[in-house]
Amino acid sequence: MQTLPKERRYETLSYLPPLSDAQIAKQIQYILNQGYIPAIEFNETSEPTELYWTMWKLPLFGAKSTQEVLSEVQGCRSQFNGSYIRVVGFDNIKQCQVLSFLVHKPNRY
Incomplete structure (x- = not known):
C-alpha cells in the first residue's frame, strides 16, 4: 500500500490523472443519460x-449531445484559461446538484 503524495484534491474524480476530452465526453454522456x-x-x-462558482452562461437545458456541452467547455476554457472549470449535473426532480467534476485546472506551479 502506498500513501498518495500530499497535494490538493478537487471535486469528484480528482484522484485520477487529468481527464482527456474523450473521458470528459463519457462523463457528460452519463449526465445526459441520467436526465x-x-x-x-x-x-x-x-x-x-x-461554495459559489460563477456559471458560464445558462444551464444547458436543451442539450442532447455531448458535443454541445463540450463546445461550451471549450468556450469557457478559451475565455477563462486561468480559472478552474467544472461541469455540474443538476437533478430537476430533486432540485439540487448531484455531481460535479473538474475539466480544467490552471497551470500555476
Missing part, C-alpha cells in the same frame, strides 16, 4: 470554503 441538466461553472480558486 440531469449539465452546466459549466468557473472560479479563480477551488478552496473548500468557496
Whole structure:
C-alpha cells in the first residue's frame, strides 16, 4: 500500500490523472443519460470554503449531445484559461446538484 503524495484534491474524480476530452465526453454522456441538466461553472480558486462558482452562461437545458456541452467547455476554457472549470449535473426532480467534476485546472506551479 502506498500513501498518495500530499497535494490538493478537487471535486469528484480528482484522484485520477487529468481527464482527456474523450473521458470528459463519457462523463457528460452519463449526465445526459441520467436526465440531469449539465452546466459549466468557473472560479479563480477551488478552496473548500468557496461554495459559489460563477456559471458560464445558462444551464444547458436543451442539450442532447455531448458535443454541445463540450463546445461550451471549450468556450469557457478559451475565455477563462486561468480559472478552474467544472461541469455540474443538476437533478430537476430533486432540485439540487448531484455531481460535479473538474475539466480544467490552471497551470500555476
